[in-house]
Amino acid sequence: MASVIMYLCQRCRVTPMLFLLIIPVVTAMYLIYSLHKQILLFPTNEISKEHQVRILHLQGLVEDLNNEISETIAERDLLREKVQFLVGNLSQQMQLLSKENGDTWMDKYLELYQNENFENEQLLGCKQLDTIQILAKIGQGYSKVVQEGLYGRTHVAVKSVAAVVRDVQSCLKSNNYKKTEDCYLLSNYKLLKEALMLRELKHESIVKLLGVCVRSENPSPYIHERGITSVVELGSRDAVLLPQLKKLPWIQRLKISQSLASLLSYMAESPLGSLRIPDFKEEQFVMVDDVIKLSDVDDVTNLEPSCDDDMKCLIDGREIGIQCHSSYRCLGMNSRLNFARANEVFLSPLLQHSAPIKLQNSVTSLLQDVKNFNVDANELQLSLQRLEKQYYKLNSDPAF
Ligand SMILES: Nc1ncnc2c1ncn2[C@@H]1O[C@H](COP(=O)(O)OP(=O)(O)OP(=O)(O)O)[C@@H](O)[C@H]1O
Numbered sequence: 001m002a003s004v005i006m007y008l009c010q011r012c013r014v015t016p017m018l019f020l021l022i023i024p025v026v027t028a029m030y031l032i033y034s035l036h037k038q039i040l041l042f043p044t045n046e047i048s049k050e051h052q053v054r055i056l057h058l059q060g061l062v063e064d065l066n067n068e069i070s071e072t073i074a075e076r077d078l079l080r081e082k083v084q085f086l087v088g089n090l091s092q093q094m095q096l097l098s099k100e101n102g103d104t105w106m107d108k109y110l111e112l113y114q115n116e117n118f119e120n121e122q123l124l125g126c127k128q129l130d131t132i133q134i135l136a137k138i139g140q141g142y143s144k145v146v147q148e149g150l151y152g153r154t155h156v157a158v159k160s161v162a163a164v165v166r167d168v169q170s171c172l173k174s175n176n177y178k179k180t181e182d183c184y185l186l187s188n189y190k191l192l193k194e195a196l197m198l199r200e201l202k203h204e205s206i207v208k209l210l211g212v213c214v215r216s217e218n219p220s221p222y223i224h225e226r227g228i229t230s231v232v233e234l235g236s237r238d239a240v241l242l243p244q245l246k247k248l249p250w251i252q253r254l255k256i257s258q259s260l261a262s263l264l265s266y267m268a269e270s271p272l273g274s275l276r277i278p279d280f281k282e283e284q285f286v287m288v289d290d291v292i293k294l295s296d297v298d299d300v301t302n303l304e305p306s307c308d309d310d311m312k313c314l315i316d317g318r319e320i321g322i323q324c325h326s327s328y329r330c331l332g333m334n335s336r337l338n339f340a341r342a343n344e345v346f347l348s349p350l351l352q353h354s355a356p357i358k359l360q361n362s363v364t365s366l367l368q369d370v371k372n373f374n375v376d377a378n379e380l381q382l383s384l385q386r387l388e389k390q391y392y393k394l395n396s397d398p399a400f
């Protein structure tokens, strides 16, 4: 290379100074060129390129896997919902089949499926309530329609609001509303109030809340389209009517009276305060497995009644030993009112009717004490227990 340059310089007659300048420039250029070439050909760079390709490939695979996982999860949820619907549909048929064939795999599945929800007293939610098969309408009041439903293998009472109930009807007729939906507000509120109260009130003589679903105000004949639904233990309405109750043996009526006394005692000191059942009547109760249970609590209140215009606290025009409080309320009246109404509606008719002759005096005297508020709910419970013991003692006596 140097000889080439020398030759060129001689041919071009370049001065020695210029020659001296050209040599380092050309050398530097040569060095830069070779260094650049080496960097490009450096082996580690070759590997990183390979890695980059592999990384890209792996990233693609991960993305594909993530997509597949999301799809599988969505599919699993869809299948779960389908199974729930199938269980609802099959349960009715299985009830018939299981009677004929004994336990089947489906029977066992239904049991597991239900236990999953009923164990730990967990409330059912919208998804589970949607699977309930509505079987028949069994009751209707001012604010609610009650239907019998089948959840898995359990018969339940389904409470909801519909256009037919009187509270909604009277609102619609009044033309005093902005939107039709407004007429459902009161009934929906009562339905919700009842569900929330039942969630707090736990007593063997109060129906158990099994589930609740709240998602809109929409009324619908189809349970999965309904805005608000509550589900409670199913009971028999007819079994609590007096003519039916009077057909029961006296001892069974005594046991029903004991349950009621226990309920009165619980209501007087419930977790929500001293509660009053304002419209105490047979229709508020149902019979579940021979136990009388309060089923309508939407009007229940812990507010004690106001004193009358003469600042008195009277029940049926009688002084009951309660003074008008400075808040103008008759404190302690809630429990007394429940007591008086329970006596009128159930206790007196149930205990007096065909009482064993040898117990009639005890029964009359106890009912007199109840009427005059000489005993409270706890004392009534004890007296009824004593009456039961007397009954069995007399019953074991051959002369009875
Ligand atoms: N758990 C239940 N099992 C069976 N039947 C029931 C149950 N709960 C309520 N019913 C029936 O449905 C009827 C209406 O239910 P509910 O009393 O809850 O409605 P409501 O609108 O609050 O009535 P009301 O206007 O008397 O306050 C009851 O009278 C009863 O016959």
Ligand SMILES: [Mg+2]
Pocket: 141, 296, 297, 298, 299
């Ligand atoms: Mg009611």
